Amino acid sequence: MSKTYIIEVGSESAGIVVRDRTGFRFFSASRRYSCLDGKLFRSAREAERAAKNRASSKKSTCPEFVRSLRRALPKLPF
Numbered sequence: 001m002s003k004t005y006i007i008e009v010g011s012e013s014a015g016i017v018v019r020d021r022t023g024f025r026f027f028s029a030s031r032r033y034s035c036l037d038g039k040l041f042r043s044a045r046e047a048e049r050a051a052k053n054r055a056s057s058k059k060s061t062c063p064e065f066v067r068s069l070r071r072a073l074p075k076l077p078f
């Protein structure tokens with residue numbers, strides 16, 4: 001059985017999943033899928049479903065990504 005799978009949604013690369021002892025860990029290929037980055041899935045198929053759900057979402061960015069940017073950027077006076 002393979003240990004690494006490429007996840008594609010349509011013609012877009014969403015990321016890869018790598019099998020480890022506890023499941024399949026997702027590594028995103030683009031910012032659009034960054035909210036899935038590092039998440040553990042029971043199967044590669046489950047990770048693929050999550051990526052497809054993310055692609056069909058109307059939100060342009062993942063909430064976790066936006067929060068991490070807000071923490072990383074200094075408070076700018078306007």
